[in-house]
Amino acid sequence: MNQDERHDAEVILVGNELLGGERGDRHLAFLGRALRPAGVRIVRAHTVGDHVGAIADLVRERMRAARLLIVTGGLGPTDDDITRDGVAQALGASLEFDEPTWSRIVEFFAARGRTPSDANRRQAMFPRGAEIVGNALGTAPGFHVQQDGAHIFVLPGPPGELQAMFNDLVLPRVTAAFQRPALRMEHFRTIGVGESQLVEMLGNTVADLDGFTVSWLPNIFGVDIVLTQKADANVAAMDQEATRLHERLMEQLGSRYYTHSETPLARVVGDQLVARAQTVAAAESLTGGTVARLFTEHSGSSAYFLASTVAYANEAKVDLLGVRADTIEQFGAVSEEVCTEMAHGIRRRAKASWGLATTGIAGPTGATPHKPIGLTFIAVAWEGGVQVKRLIYTGDRHTIRERAAHGVIWLLHDRLTRESA
Amino acid sequence: MNQDERHDAEVILVGNELLGGERGDRHLAFLGRALRPAGVRIVRAHTVGDHVGAIADLVRERMRAARLLIVTGGLGPTDDDITRDGVAQALGASLEFDEPTWSRIVEFFAARGRTPSDANRRQAMFPRGAEIVGNALGTAPGFHVQQDGAHIFVLPGPPGELQAMFNDLVLPRVTAAFQRPALRMEHFRTIGVGESQLVEMLGNTVADLDGFTVSWLPNIFGVDIVLTQKADANVAAMDQEATRLHERLMEQLGSRYYTHSETPLARVVGDQLVARAQTVAAAESLTGGTVARLFTEHSGSSAYFLASTVAYANEAKVDLLGVRADTIEQFGAVSEEVCTEMAHGIRRRAKASWGLATTGIAGPTGATPHKPIGLTFIAVAWEGGVQVKRLIYTGDRHTIRERAAHGVIWLLHDRLTRESA
Numbered sequence: 001m002n003q004d005e006r007h008d009a010e011v012i013l014v015g016n017e018l019l020g021g022e023r024g025d026r027h028l029a030f031l032g033r034a035l036r037p038a039g040v041r042i043v044r045a046h047t048v049g050d051h052v053g054a055i056a057d058l059v060r061e062r063m064r065a066a067r068l069l070i071v072t073g074g075l076g077p078t079d080d081d082i083t084r085d086g087v088a089q090a091l092g093a094s095l096e097f098d099e100p101t102w103s104r105i106v107e108f109f110a111a112r113g114r115t116p117s118d119a120n121r122r123q124a125m126f127p128r129g130a131e132i133v134g135n136a137l138g139t140a141p142g143f144h145v146q147q148d149g150a151h152i153f154v155l156p157g158p159p160g161e162l163q164a165m166f167n168d169l170v171l172p173r174v175t176a177a178f179q180r181p182a183l184r185m186e187h188f189r190t191i192g193v194g195e196s197q198l199v200e201m202l203g204n205t206v207a208d209l210d211g212f213t214v215s216w217l218p219n220i221f222g223v224d225i226v227l228t229q230k231a232d233a234n235v236a237a238m239d240q241e242a243t244r245l246h247e248r249l250m251e252q253l254g255s256r257y258y259t260h261s262e263t264p265l266a267r268v269v270g271d272q273l274v275a276r277a278q279t280v281a282a283a284e285s286l287t288g289g290t291v292a293r294l295f296t297e298h299s300g301s302s303a304y305f306l307a308s309t310v311a312y313a314n315e316a317k318v319d320l321l322g323v324r325a326d327t328i329e330q331f332g333a334v335s336e337e338v339c340t341e342m343a344h345g346i347r348r349r350a351k352a353s354w355g356l357a358t359t360g361i362a363g364p365t366g367a368t369p370h371k372p373i374g375l376t377f378i379a380v381a382w383e384g385g386v387q388v389k390r391l392i393y394t395g396d397r398h399t400i401r402e403r404a405a406h407g408v409i410w411l412l413h414d415r416l417t418r419e420s421a
Numbered sequence: 422m423n424q425d426e427r428h429d430a431e432v433i434l435v436g437n438e439l440l441g442g443e444r445g446d447r448h449l450a451f452l453g454r455a456l457r458p459a460g461v462r463i464v465r466a467h468t469v470g471d472h473v474g475a476i477a478d479l480v481r482e483r484m485r486a487a488r489l490l491i492v493t494g495g496l497g498p499t500d501d502d503i504t505r506d507g508v509a510q511a512l513g514a515s516l517e518f519d520e521p522t523w524s525r526i527v528e529f530f531a532a533r534g535r536t537p538s539d540a541n542r543r544q545a546m547f548p549r550g551a552e553i554v555g556n557a558l559g560t561a562p563g564f565h566v567q568q569d570g571a572h573i574f575v576l577p578g579p580p581g582e583l584q585a586m587f588n589d590l591v592l593p594r595v596t597a598a599f600q601r602p603a604l605r606m607e608h609f610r611t612i613g614v615g616e617s618q619l620v621e622m623l624g625n626t627v628a629d630l631d632g633f634t635v636s637w638l639p640n641i642f643g644v645d646i647v648l649t650q651k652a653d654a655n656v657a658a659m660d661q662e663a664t665r666l667h668e669r670l671m672e673q674l675g676s677r678y679y680t681h682s683e684t685p686l687a688r689v690v691g692d693q694l695v696a697r698a699q700t701v702a703a704a705e706s707l708t709g710g711t712v713a714r715l716f717t718e719h720s721g722s723s724a725y726f727l728a729s730t731v732a733y734a735n736e737a738k739v740d741l742l743g744v745r746a747d748t749i750e751q752f753g754a755v756s757e758e759v760c761t762e763m764a765h766g767i768r769r770r771a772k773a774s775w776g777l778a779t780t781g782i783a784g785p786t787g788a789t790p791h792k793p794i795g796l797t798f799i800a801v802a803w804e805g806g807v808q809v810k811r812l813i814y815t816g817d818r819h820t821i822r823e824r825a826a827h828g829v830i831w832l833l834h835d836r837l838t839r840e841s842a
Contacts, residue, residue, distance in 0.1 A: 017636050019463040020606070021453025022647050025446055028468065032442025042440040044475075045468035047449065050636075054465075077617050078637045117621045137815075139617070158639065160816055185441070196498050196560070200538045215438050215471075216499045218579065226443050281737070288722075289705075289713030292731040296709030299786050299818060307737035309730045310713040316702070316728035316771050320741070350737050365720050394558075395581055397720060 006149075008178075009035060009068040011045040012058055014083045015157065018047050018073075026159045027072045034166055039180025040068060050074060055086025063090070063150040068174060073157035075140040077119040084125055084143075087154055091147055093127035101132060105139050133169050137161045144173065151177055184229040186212070186242045187262045188249055191222035191410050198223050205248045211238035220399055221406035222256075225249075255417040258410070266294040266409050272416045273304040273353075280412065281350035282308040283321050283342035285333065285359040286376060290405035307350040311342070321345035334359050336377050336388050343381035343388075355381040356408045362397045374400050378408040380415055387411065427570070429599075430456060430489040432466040433479055435504045436578065439468050439494075447580045448493045455587055460601025461489060471495060476507025484511070484571040489595060494578035496561040498540040505546060505564075508575055512568055514548035522553060526560050554590050558582045565594065572598055605650040607633070607663045608683045609670055612643035612831050619644050626669045632659035641820055642827035643677075646670075676838040679831070687715040687830050693837045694725040694774075701833065702771035703729040704742050704763035706754065706780040707797060711826035728771040732763070742766035755780050757798055757809050764802035764809075776802040777829045783818045795821050799829035801836055808832065 011031055017023045025047065032042050043066065048054050055074075063069050074083030088095050102124040109116045116139070126132060126143050133142035133153065140156035142165055153170050155162045190198065195218045199206075202225075206214050211234060212227035227242065242260075249257040259268050273280060282291040292308035295301050309320050314333055317323040322345040323338055331337040339359045347355025360376030367373045372392065379388040389411065393403045432452055438444045446468070453463050464487065469475050476495075484490050495504030509516050523545040530537045537560070547553060547564050554563035554574065561577035563586055574591050576583045611619065616639045620627075623646075627635050632655060633648035648663065663681075670678040680689050694701060703712040713729035716722050730741050735754055738744040743766040744759055752758040760780045768776025781797030788794045793813065800809040810832065814824045 016634070016649070017638050017647070018449065019453050019466065020636075020647070020649060021450045021455070021457070022636065022638055022645070023640075024450040028439065029442045029445040032440050034442070036442070043470065045440065047466035047468075049464065076637070076639075078620050078635075080634070080636060114618070117617060117624075119620055119624070120617060160820060196538060196541060197535070199499050199540055203538075203540070213437070213501070214499075215441075215443065215501060216497070217438050217443055218497075219444075224443070226438070226441070228437070228441060284710075284713075288717030289710030289729055289731065292705075292710030293714055296731070296733060297819070299784065301709075302733050306734045307730065307732050307741055308710055309728065309741065310710065310717070311728050312717060312723050313727045313771075319772065320728055320730065320770060349740060350734075351740065363720065398718070399581060 006065060006067045007043040008041045008066065009043065009070065010062045010066040011042055012055070012062065012069065012071045013045065013047045014050065014055060014071065014073040014086075015047075016049045016080065019049055027157075027162060030159070030163060031070060031166070034163075034171065035174065036183045036185065038171060038175040038178055039183045040174060040178055041183065050080045050082055052082050052086045052089060055083060056089035059087055059090035059152070063148065063152060067150060068177070069150055069152045070170075071152065071154045072162060075123065075142065075154070075156040077117070077123055077139070081122070083154060084122070084127070087145075087152065088127040091127050091145060093129060095125040096128050097121070098124050098126055098132065101126075101141055108139050133165055135161050135165055137164055144170075184233075184238065186227040186245075187260070188225040188245060188257065189222065189259045189262075189265070190224070190249070190253055190257050191265065191406060192256050193223065193253060194218075195223050198225075201252045202245070202248060205245055209241045209245075210234075211241055220395075220402045255410075255414040258413055264294070264297070265406060265413065267298050269409055269413045269416065270295065270298060270301055270304050272413070272420075276416075278353035279304050279306050280354040280356060281306045281346045281352035282356040282358075282408070283346035284308055284310045284357075285312060285317070285342070286362040287358045287401050287405040287408070288312065290401050291356060291358065291408060294405055294409060306352050307346070309346055309349075317342065322349065332371070334361055334371055334375060334377065336390060339377035339379045339388055340381070340386050343379040343386055347381050353382065354412055356412060357381070358404050358408050360393075360400070360404055362400045364397060376400070376404045376407070378404060378411055380408065380411045387415065427486060427488045428464040429462045429487065430464065430491065431483045431487040432463055433476070433483065433490065433492045434466065434468045435471065435476060435492065435494040435507075436468075437470045437501065440470055448578075448583060451580070451584060452491060452587070455584075455592065456595065457604045457606065459592060459596040459599055460604045461595060461599055462604065471501045471503055473503050473507045473510060476504060477510035480508055480511035480573070484569065484573060488571060489598070490571055490573045491591075492573065492575045493583060496544065496563065496575070496577040498538070498544055498560070502543070504575060505543070505548070508566075508573065509548040512548050512566060514550060516546040517549050518542070519545050519547055519553060522547075522562055529560050554586055556582050556586055558585055565591075605654075605659065607648040607666075608681070609646040609666060609678065610643065610680045610683075610686070611646070611670070611674055611678050612686065612827060613677050614644065614674060615639075616644050619646075622673050623666070623669060626666055630662050630666075632662055641816075641823045676831075676835040679834055685715070685718070686827060686834065688719050690830055690834045690837065691716065691719060691722055691725050693834070693841075697837075699774035700725050700727050701775040701777060702727045702767045702773035703777040703779075703829070704767035705729055705731045705778070706733060706738070706763070707783040708779045708822050708826040708829075709733065709783075711822050712777060712779065712829060715826055715830060727773050728767070730767055730770075738763065743770065753792070755782055755792055755796060755798065757811060760798035760800045760809055761802070761807050764800040764807055768802050774803065775833055777833060778802070779825050779829050781814075781821070781825055783821045785818060797821070797825045797828070799825060799832055801829065801832045808836065
């Protein structure tokens with residue numbers, strides 16, 4: 001294959017643990033996004049075990065297909081870390097010991113009051129002629145080789161290290177090599193409408209798009225629509241198309257279309273609260289801290305997120321949220337009445353503008369003849385009022401918890417949106 | 422390549438969103454684990470975009486290399502769902518409309534008060550001769566083809582649907598085709614010791630293992646050691662080797678080696694609490710609900726996990742946990758003193774045997790000259806006592822939060838382990 005026929009980029013993920021199910025991949029999604037500013041697309045990815053021969057074969061094959069090849073993982077100090085050997089074999093290069101890298105490894109250990117072991121010496125070995133890509137956060141540097149018209153970057157597995165190295169050292173080199181404008185994408189996020197229904201609603205609008213290809217991405221609680229710029233797109237037409245879809249979504253979905261961006265729902269709500277100088281607190285039963293986690297994932301959430309009480313036990317609902325024991329006795333913990341008291345209780349105790357509450361049966365145990373798995377009440381309370389919804393979520397424990405947490409945050413979003421309208 | 426030279430299994434993950442970074446893979450780790458009972462290993466995996474030709478080429482190539490090929494994703498109702506077309510092309514088969522499948526799709530929609538759109542009709546199309554693999558949870562059935570000595574299973578992308586179909590319908594067929602004993606693995610989980618240090622401690626023990634290959638799997642808070650059975654392993658020797666490593670870990674790491682299994686730390690602690698009929702509650706600041714989430718991920722956690730209060734604001738620490746305003750004033754919210762009062766406060770208010778607390782600076786904002794990002798206090802309180810630790814965690818916001826949450830759960834584990842010793 002000659003160079004002109006090569007496509008942009010491929011990724012090789014190395015590790016037995018990725019194939020045996022001990023661990024999921026932690027790099028491909030990052031790399032796909034991180035290459036966008038350089039206008040470069042990943043066209044294919046491969047996962048291979050810790051075998052020198054298999055890695056060497058794959059690198060040899062794929063560097064003929066792609067102009068950029070990123071290889072991740074297997075640069076650690078242990079015997080199964082043999083990526084450098086595989087890549088060296090593919091390049092027909094010997095491995096050589098790099099004294100300055102070894103000094104840095106010794107220093108890295110010294111700063112932590114330790115000395116490196118002999119095993120760490122392999123982390124200072126690189127294929128002859130490779131450019132070393134420094135790693136400020138760990139002991140395993142990466143490397144860069146340019147051969148037969150392909151750029152090959154080999155990076156270590158820990159995500160924090162890989163990401164810092166990519167952004168600081170790899171991206172500038174890739175940008176210089178490709179000389180492309182950034183790849184434009186438009187994100188639209190929706191909640192509570194199924195994929196088929198959304199396609200039906202928007203089919204015509206989306207069928208007309210010229211500048212973009214369309215991806216429908218259902219997640220646990222909603223569907224994201226992502227438009228990716230086609231190679232030959234015209235920028236003015238793209239703007240028009242994105243605006244048209246945005247308007248159509250507003251019209252058809254109202255507050256169920258919550259952002260024309262990649263911003264998570266909890267952050268969209270956070271921004272709405274900041275704009276009004278309001279605050280929120282949550283009382284969580286089945287969501288078990290998920291509502292709190294979604295809000296506090298974002299630095300700066302302390303401006304609007306005051307507190308969450310995860311009251312799993314009935315007694316905790318009484319003691320920590322002021323739910324009346326009578327109410328639990330009469331209606332059960334999973335009831336509209338208890339949910340209402342939880343929302344009011346946390347709002348009052350945390351002195352928040354808004355109180356959220358969730359109670360339900362996440363399963364797989366805990367169902368009763370009248371209360372199936374997935375039965376959930378969500379509530380939002382404010383000064384002088386409350387709105388409660390009864391839902392039956394489907395899915396496993398994790399899915400039900402995530403749906404309920406997003407559901408109650410959306411309930412607040414809906415109310416804030418209506419009030420501003 | 423003739424059949425005997427083929428390796429076990431390969432996986433093809435289909436979707437532009439996996440390459441563009443809109444979403445991470447959600448299947449490979451599941452499949453790697455789920456194939457173990459059939460004694461089948463995944464040797465390679467591939468990720469490819471939504472292009473009929475690319476899928477067809479890849480399927481054609483990989484069905485010559487592997488006896489089992491699992492293809493996932495791209496069976497939905499939208500235009501970018503073209504996996505069935507790609508696989509049909511690879512097989513040289515035409516797509517045919519299956520009337521019974523269409524009836525089931527119509528029923529599935531009817532049960533939800535809707536009618537399928539024309540777009541859904543493609544979900545009833547299968548390559549001629551394929552065996553349909555039913556999907557009880559969604560509208561997209563999968564299919565199974567046996568051709569030229571390879572088994573090909575094509576499954577839809579939503580993880581809940583794929584997993585149910587795999588367990589109920591695919592695994593029995595794979596087990597029958599391969600006729601292998603289950604693949605044995607031994608897991609050992611540790612926390613708070615780095616990979617290099619662990620390798621140094623255990624190097625000799627692990628170098629001697631005959632029956633297993635060894636993987637070192639660092640995660641955010643610790644390192645898992647996984648032994649995977651070699652093809653020619655002798656079972657009695659394997660038992661001895663696993664026991665030897667277990668004993669060595671007990672001796673070298675104490676409570677930092679928390680389980681010889683895959684059980685998560687929070688569940689190990691849960692089991693310890695159940696055995697003593699004790700309970701726990703948490704007061705979380707920087708961990709923002711992560712401690713609660715880790716405990717309540719497990720059905721049955723209501724037996725020991727009573728409550729967590731996520732007190733993000735200072736006022737909430739006072740109002741909801743009974744921390745004294747004076748203490749915050751004098752020492753700051755991120756201090757040993759506040760952490761101690763939080764742990765006692767939640768223990769008392771939730772009437773729990775143990776109170777856990779976390780306070781710290783998760784970043785990226787919030788650092789002061791004397792309090793760097795990552796500075797964290799964790800505490801465990803009991804009737805008449807408390808233990809507090811000061812730590813500086815490294816990493817991004819998510820990493821610091823996960824480390825602190827696991828850190829405080831480990832602190833309780835350590836105490837429970839010592840008390841039983």
